Structures are given as C-alpha cells and as structure tokens.
Amino acid sequence: MIPWLNPALEQLFVDAAIETLTMVGGAAAVAILLGLPLALLLYATGPGGLAQNGLANRPLGLLVNAVRSTPxxxxxxxxxxxxxxxxxxxxxxxxxxxxxxxxxxxxxARLFETAFREVDRGVIEAARAMGATRLQILVKVVVPEAMPGLIAAVTVTLVSLVGYSAMAGAVGGGGLGDLGIRFGYQRFMPEVMASVVVVLIVFVQGLQSLGDWIVRRIRRR
Structure with missing residues (x-):
C-alpha cells in the first residue's frame, strides 16, 4: 500500500486509519443527534425566534460557548x-x-443555528399563516429549507474532527495521530510522519469534496 513502509508498519498504518475513521464517524454521529435538537432550541428561543425565551437561551448559549472556547x-x-x-x-x-x-x-450546534437563521422569514410566516404549529414549522419548514447549510455544517465539523482525532493521539486516543507521535516523532521515522500527514490531507480533501457535491445536488433540487 505504501512502498516506503515495511509490512509491519503498513498494518499498523491501516489499523490506525480505521481507528481514526471510527473516532470521526462515531463522534460525528453523536454530535449530529445531539446538536440538531440543541440548535433548534437555541434558534427557537433566541431573539426573533418562534418561542423567544431569554431565560432559556442565554444559559444554554453560554454553555455551548464555554465548550467551544475550551481548547x-x-x-x-x-x-x-x-x-x-x-x-x-x-x-x-x-x-x-x-x-x-x-x-x-x-x-x-452553532453552525446549525446559523443555518436556521438564514431561512427566509417569509417562508416561516407563510407556514404560520396556514396554521402550522411551532414544532411543525421547525421540523417541516426550517430544517428542510436550511438543509444545504446543514450539510455544509456537517462537512466542516467532519473536517475539524479529523484534526481533533489527531490531537487525541497525543493522550492515548489511538489513530493516525498516535501513530505519527509514537513512530514519526518519538522514534525519529520521518517517513511515518509524512505518511500520516498525507493520509490526513486525503481524508480532509475527500470529506470536503463529498460535502460540497452533496450541497450542490440539494441546491439544484
């Protein structure tokens, strides 16, 4: 697979790549499942939202910002x-x-909230005029209308998770980051470090290209 690596290192490389994909995929799945309702809550209770409520929005927003601002x-x-x-x-x-x-x-959650805020208010008002409830507007109007932005947000998150997963290797998280540190840095094997960097770049480029393609397809429809 990688000509300049011996078979033993090649197998370690494959295992590390699978671990990285597992970390990124698992974390992304959980983030989407939790982040979507959280973003809807932030959007609905925020200024100008369908259920504006500063008492609920401000503490929730502070919590999200606290997690985001922590390295x-x-x-x-x-x-x-x-x-x-x-x-x-x-x-x-x-x-x-x-x-x-x-x-x-x-x-x-913040990226999703931003995508929701970009939905045309006229569409929301039209749904409200037809008697749709706030929940129906959120689920059947806001989310579908914001779909291109949501897919773009997922793409950006996946790309960020690839970088985060490499950092996780520094504290025993496994994956390509761990392989690069243990062999490329600690054992002075530059070919391993170079291979890790190349594969991570390929991961990021592939994810970004796929996300952009999906967004274009949705916008055409």
Whole structure:
C-alpha cells in the first residue's frame, strides 16, 4: 500500500486509519443527534425566534460557548472522569469518542443555528399563516429549507474532527495521530510522519469534496 513502509508498519498504518475513521464517524454521529435538537432550541428561543425565551437561551448559549472556547486537548483532560464513566476507560479509540463528540456537539450546534437563521422569514410566516404549529414549522419548514447549510455544517465539523482525532493521539486516543507521535516523532521515522500527514490531507480533501457535491445536488433540487 505504501512502498516506503515495511509490512509491519503498513498494518499498523491501516489499523490506525480505521481507528481514526471510527473516532470521526462515531463522534460525528453523536454530535449530529445531539446538536440538531440543541440548535433548534437555541434558534427557537433566541431573539426573533418562534418561542423567544431569554431565560432559556442565554444559559444554554453560554454553555455551548464555554465548550467551544475550551481548547480540545484541555477538554480531553478535564473530562477524564466523565469519559471513564461513559466509556469505562480514559484511553483508546472508544474513550476518545466521548470528548470528540462533546466538542463537536457544541461546534455543530452553532453552525446549525446559523443555518436556521438564514431561512427566509417569509417562508416561516407563510407556514404560520396556514396554521402550522411551532414544532411543525421547525421540523417541516426550517430544517428542510436550511438543509444545504446543514450539510455544509456537517462537512466542516467532519473536517475539524479529523484534526481533533489527531490531537487525541497525543493522550492515548489511538489513530493516525498516535501513530505519527509514537513512530514519526518519538522514534525519529520521518517517513511515518509524512505518511500520516498525507493520509490526513486525503481524508480532509475527500470529506470536503463529498460535502460540497452533496450541497450542490440539494441546491439544484
């Protein structure tokens, strides 16, 4: 697969790539499931929202901003007890998904909220005039109308998670980041570090291209 790596390193590389995909995919799935309702709540209770409520919106917004503003490497260490509670361990691929999902949830919730705010108010008012409830407007009008922005937000989040997963390798999270640190840096094997960088770039380019293609297809419809 990679001519300049010996067979043993090639297998480690494949295993590390699978671990990275597992971390990114698992964290993204959790982030989307939690981030979408969180974003809808932030949007609905925010200024000009369908259920404007500053008492609910401000604390929730502060919590999301607090998670977003915490550097990921610090967040991983800070929530080690919570990670142990959820995953049963604080090291390894499964454990790394917990802080990755937490960071991605806050990140994607804000991106989703921004996409919702870009929905034409005229469409919302038309649905309200036809007697749609607030929940129906959110689910059947706001979310479908914001779909291109939501897909773009998911793409940006996936790309960010690839970088976060590499950082997770610095504290025993596994994946390509761990491989690059253990072999490329600590054992002075530049070919391994170069391979890790190339593969991560390919991951990012592939995710970005796929996301852009899906957004274009949705907008044409």
């Amino acid at each position: 990921f490497i610090i967040l991983m260490v800070a929530i080690v007890p919570f990670t142990r509670l959820v995953a049963g361990t604080s090291i390894g691929t499964t454990a790394a998904i917990v802080p990755l999902a937490l960071a991605a949830t806050a990140f994607i």
